[in-house]
Amino acid sequence: MSNPANLTLFMDKNINLLLQDETLDNELKKTALKVKNKERISNEDALYLFENGNLGFLGILANYIREQKHSDKTYFNRNFHMEPTNVCLYTCTFCSYSRLIKKRTEGWEYSLEDMMEIVKSYDNKPVSEVHIVGGVLPQYDFDFYINLFKSIKAHRPELHIKGLTPVEYHYIFKKAKISYEEGMKAMVKAGLDSMPGGGAEIFDAEVRNKIAKGKCNAEQWLKIHEILHNLGKRSNATMLYGHIENYENRVDHMSRLRDLQDKTGGFQTFIPLKFRNKNNELSHLTEVSSIEDLKNYAISRIYLDNFEHLKAYWPMIGRITAQLSLAFGVNDIDGTIDDTTKIYSMAGSEEKSPSLSTKQLVELIKGVNRHPIERDTIYNVIQDFSDYDFSKDLLNGFLELPVVNNS
Numbered sequence: 001m002s003n004p005a006n007l008t009l010f011m012d013k014n015i016n017l018l019l020q021d022e023t024l025d026n027e028l029k030k031t032a033l034k035v036k037n038k039e040r041i042s043n044e045d046a047l048y049l050f051e052n053g054n055l056g057f058l059g060i061l062a063n064y065i066r067e068q069k070h071s072d073k074t075y076f077n078r079n080f081h082m083e084p085t086n087v088c089l090y091t092c093t094f095c096s097y098s099r100l101i102k103k104r105t106e107g108w109e110y111s112l113e114d115m116m117e118i119v120k121s122y123d124n125k126p127v128s129e130v131h132i133v134g135g136v137l138p139q140y141d142f143d144f145y146i147n148l149f150k151s152i153k154a155h156r157p158e159l160h161i162k163g164l165t166p167v168e169y170h171y172i173f174k175k176a177k178i179s180y181e182e183g184m185k186a187m188v189k190a191g192l193d194s195m196p197g198g199g200a201e202i203f204d205a206e207v208r209n210k211i212a213k214g215k216c217n218a219e220q221w222l223k224i225h226e227i228l229h230n231l232g233k234r235s236n237a238t239m240l241y242g243h244i245e246n247y248e249n250r251v252d253h254m255s256r257l258r259d260l261q262d263k264t265g266g267f268q269t270f271i272p273l274k275f276r277n278k279n280n281e282l283s284h285l286t287e288v289s290s291i292e293d294l295k296n297y298a299i300s301r302i303y304l305d306n307f308e309h310l311k312a313y314w315p316m317i318g319r320i321t322a323q324l325s326l327a328f329g330v331n332d333i334d335g336t337i338d339d340t341t342k343i344y345s346m347a348g349s350e351e352k353s354p355s356l357s358t359k360q361l362v363e364l365i366k367g368v369n370r371h372p373i374e375r376d377t378i379y380n381v382i383q384d385f386s387d388y389d390f391s392k393d394l395l396n397g398f399l400e401l402p403v404v405n406n407s
């Protein structure tokens, strides 16, 4: 692994070379100087980067920030996904996952017992987190999720529950006729540990209305995160890009996240999600290139100065782009997941069967000279894999979590 002192020298050299480049556009140079001086860039700067920044330039700035914050550390975690249903009341046009109510028989609808069977199937496996998200249906209501969270905690108290998005919570609380505050307090009491970043899509009302009509709006999405942060819990944020939105919409989206983060500090990780065009109502749109993916990662890293982490979903963008992203601001790769989520494969993601063992993921990270570290959901280090000897470990470095009750 790189010596941190050498790394700093190398980063400084790169950014200084940029600043000495007489052919570099003045606006870009101003942004480079802000990055070097750790100053926040404006919305106008970000828009200018989207419109005029070339990939090499953006990579140098994003990598500079990434290495200032995390040197060459690259995090991953081991989780499993549970999706109670893929039937949904909503009709988001980008969604390849949901089966509408009228096609209900093509989908799945798990009971509480089914969900607990899934949890128990991981009893002897080294996961530290369960990620729960799915479609919106009336039977998956307040009581269902309260009981689910309580049952998971009764069975395996150490398992971190990262559960549901404001899309589900907004619907559930409205149906239960309770306020967001009451609802979120009850969920936390039942065992909710943190909230994933989904359902954000694009905040701009006009675009949102075209792609995600009827579900919670930007203000509601942000409010539910704010309430959770005020209860002392953390959450993530996503942005779905590469469909009908424009660069202004992306900057506006990130700007609202940056503002809320200034207020609460409760976001951990920003996760840009690439729109994929298989099996959905936006299949006529051409997907953006891998260059655009990398550019988007880099500008996110440069703009979101108050977000600690930037994550790439390797099943969505593929292993090669995920490796490249580690030079464009990304410091976290999602995860050693197996085929427990169908969301990406149904949307035509790069990886048809998204599965990597811990060893494969560690090799992927080491393959681009980064330092692989397993973390828990809130970035406590579980295991440093830089010099890990897999040949001596039958469990591939797995750390088991206690299972209190096998019934």
Ligand code: SF4
Residues within 6 Å of the ligand: 088, 089, 090, 091, 092, 095, 096, 097, 098, 134, 135, 136, 167, 212, 215
């Ligand atoms: S994106 Fe979510 S809310 Fe929208 S249709 Fe798909 S499952 Fe339902």
